[in-house]
Amino acid sequence: MSTPRTLAILTTLGVLTVALLWVFQGVEPISEEDRAHPGTDPYNQNCATCHGRNLRGAETGPPLVGRAFELAWEGRTVADLFQYNRTLMPPGGGGSLSDSVYLDISAYILKHNGMKLDSVGLAADMELLSGIEIRADTER
Numbered sequence: 001m002s003t004p005r006t007l008a009i010l011t012t013l014g015v016l017t018v019a020l021l022w023v024f025q026g027v028e029p030i031s032e033e034d035r036a037h038p039g040t041d042p043y044n045q046n047c048a049t050c051h052g053r054n055l056r057g058a059e060t061g062p063p064l065v066g067r068a069f070e071l072a073w074e075g076r077t078v079a080d081l082f083q084y085n086r087t088l089m090p091p092g093g094g095g096s097l098s099d100s101v102y103l104d105i106s107a108y109i110l111k112h113n114g115m116k117l118d119s120v121g122l123a124a125d126m127e128l129l130s131g132i133e134i135r136a137d138t139e140r
């Protein structure tokens with residue numbers, strides 16, 4: 001085996017090892033479904049510190065799933081939730097994200113409450129969103 005070829009192989013293996021270590025380092029398991037959801041990353045980056053990565057709340061923020069969420073949001077509309085998040089969350093930083101990101105995050109929260117809402121292609125159209133009633137399903 002010629003030396004350049006050996007070097008090339010070793011370099012490739014080295015790069016692959018570093019890449020794999022980087023990918024797996026400190027990554028919490030995320031379900032396949034969440035991995036594909038556009039709201040997952042922005043939620044984890046902007047909301048999870050206070051509401052928990054699993055949305056079950058923390059000392060710094062109330063849970064966004066289960067009975068508490070159902071009591072607060074059942075019967076209201078997707079427009080209400082979107083508007084709440086967009087103007088008030090994160091506290092003091094309302095409006096810091098784009099409308100489409102707030103919409104993706106809202107859909108992500110609803111998905112975790114058993115309500116499938118495809119935010120892909122869903123416009124931040126208040127008239128449209130106010131026609132969709134929130135029906136949380138805690139029995140899921």
Ligand code: HEC
Nearest residue numbers: 046047049050060061062064068069072085089090091105
């Ligand atoms: C610094 C901590 C913090 C961050 C970050 C944060 N929140 Fe909150 N969130 C709170 C607190 C505290 C409340 C309770 C506010 C109240 O009751 O007035 C709350 C309330 C909520 C509620 C209402 C819950 C209910 O039961 O009605 C929603 C929905 C929500 N946050 C979504 C989000 C979203 C979406 C993000 C990210 C864009 C986010 N929050 C980021 C602290 C935070």
